[in-house]
Amino acid sequence: MRIPFFDMAAELATVRADVDRAIARVLDSGTFIGGPEVEGFERALAATTGARFAIGTSSGTDALLAIGMALGWRPGVEVVTTPFTFFATVGAIVRLGATPVFADIDDERMTLDPAAASAAVTSETVAVMPVHLFGLRAAHPVVPCAVVEDAAQAIGAGPARGVAAALSFFPTKNLGAVGDAGAVLTDDPELADRVVLLRSHGARPKYHHVAVGGNFRLDAIQAAVLAAKLPHLARWTAARRALAASYRAAFVSAGLHEVRLPVDDPAHVYHHFVIRAPARDRLREHLASVGIGTETYYPQPLHHAPALEAVSYRPGACPRAEAACTAVLALPMHPALSRDAPTRVVDAIRGFYRG
Numbered sequence: 001m002r003i004p005f006f007d008m009a010a011e012l013a014t015v016r017a018d019v020d021r022a023i024a025r026v027l028d029s030g031t032f033i034g035g036p037e038v039e040g041f042e043r044a045l046a047a048t049t050g051a052r053f054a055i056g057t058s059s060g061t062d063a064l065l066a067i068g069m070a071l072g073w074r075p076g077v078e079v080v081t082t083p084f085t086f087f088a089t090v091g092a093i094v095r096l097g098a099t100p101v102f103a104d105i106d107d108e109r110m111t112l113d114p115a116a117a118s119a120a121v122t123s124e125t126v127a128v129m130p131v132h133l134f135g136l137r138a139a140h141p142v143v144p145c146a147v148v149e150d151a152a153q154a155i156g157a158g159p160a161r162g163v164a165a166a167l168s169f170f171p172t173k174n175l176g177a178v179g180d181a182g183a184v185l186t187d188d189p190e191l192a193d194r195v196v197l198l199r200s201h202g203a204r205p206k207y208h209h210v211a212v213g214g215n216f217r218l219d220a221i222q223a224a225v226l227a228a229k230l231p232h233l234a235r236w237t238a239a240r241r242a243l244a245a246s247y248r249a250a251f252v253s254a255g256l257h258e259v260r261l262p263v264d265d266p267a268h269v270y271h272h273f274v275i276r277a278p279a280r281d282r283l284r285e286h287l288a289s290v291g292i293g294t295e296t297y298y299p300q301p302l303h304h305a306p307a308l309e310a311v312s313y314r315p316g317a318c319p320r321a322e323a324a325c326t327a328v329l330a331l332p333m334h335p336a337l338s339r340d341a342p343t344r345v346v347d348a349i350r351g352f353y354r355g
C-alpha cells in the first residue's frame with residue numbers, strides 16, 4: 001500500500017463539516033476582507049499562542065516582510081540568519097534592501113547556531129532571525145539587537161521569545177488554511193500597531209496614507225477556516241508526536257545506526273520528521289519505487305542560491321548547513337497518517353541498507 005508524503009484530503013476530512021459551516025457563514029455575511037471573522041481568529045490565536053497580539057496576514061512570507069518593514073529594515077543594515085531554511089526567511093530581508101548575513105547551523109538541531117549568530121553580529125546588525133525548523137525550536141540567541149523568529153513551521157512549539165514571530169498557515173503547515181495565510185505574533189503594542197498599519201497600505205484613517213505598506217491582509221474565509229481548525233491543533237500535535245515516537249522505536253529496533261534521527265525534544269511539534277541518511281538520493285528513489293513519498297528540505301543552502309549571488313553568495317561558508325543539505329530526508333508525517341506507517345517506512349529503509 002502506498003504511503004503518500006502528505007494527504008491533504010485525509011486531514012481535511014476530520015474537520016470537514018466545521019470547515020464547510022465556517023465558509024458558508026462567511027459567504028452569507030458578505031464580509032470577505034477584515035471584519036469579525038478575522039478579529040475572532042486573531043483573538044483565538046493570541047490566546048492559543050500566549051502572544052499579546054496576533055495579527056493575521058496574507059501569508060507567512062508577508063508576515064516576515066511586514067515585521068521587517070515595521071522594524072525599519074533598509075539598505076545598509078544587516079540581518080543574521082540561517083542558510084538552512086525556506087527561501088521566504090531570506091526573501092523578507094533582501095526585498096527590503098537589507099543584507100542577509102548567514103551563520104552556520106547547530107549540527108544536532110539543524111537550526112541557527114546561537115554562538116555562530118552572535119559572532120556574525122556587527123554594528124550594522126539590526127536583527128537576528130532564527131528559524132524553528134521542522135517544528136523544533138532554535139536556541140534563543142543572546143545578542144544586542146532584535147530577535148525575530150520565523151515560526152512558520154512551529155505553531156505550538158512554545159511562546160515567542162523575540163520581539164516578533166511569523167507564522168504560516170500554508171495548507172500543509174501544522175495549522176493549515178485552504179489557501180495562503182499567516183500571522184505576526186508580538187507582545188509589543190507599538191510594533192503590533194505598526195504591522196496593522198502596514199498591512200493595509202499604511203492608511204490611517206482609510207485613504208490617508210502615513211506610511212508605505214502593502215496589502216498583507218488575511219481573508220475572512222481563511223480566518224473562519226483557521227478558527228474552525230484551531231481547537232484541533234493540540235490533538236494534531238499529539239498525533240504528530242506519537243508518530244515520531246513510533247519512527248524512533250522502529251529505527252532503534254531495526255538497528256539502523258547509520259541514520260541520524262531528529263533531536264528528541266519534548267517541545268518538538270514535528271512539522272516534518274527529518275532524518276539524515278547516507279546515500280540519501282538513492283534511498284529516496286528506493287522509497288519512491290515502493291510507493292513511499294519523501295521530500296528533501298532543503299537541497300540547497302541559501303548562501304549557494306543564484307538568486308542571492310549579488311548579496312550573500314559565499315560558497316563553503318557554512319559547512320554544517322551544506323552537509324545537512326546532502327543528507328536530509330523528510331519522511332511521511334501528518335496527523336492523519338496511519339499508526340503503522342512509521343514501521344512500514346522504516347522496514348523499507350532497512351530493506352535499502354541491508355538489502
Ligand SMILES: *Cc1c(COP(=O)(O)O)cnc(C)c1O
Pocket residue numbers: 059060061062085086088089131150152153167168169170180181182
Ligand atoms: C512556509 C514557510 C514560510 C512562508 O510561509 P508562506 O505562508 O508559504 O508564505 C516562511 N518560512 C518558513 C521556514 C516556512 O516553512
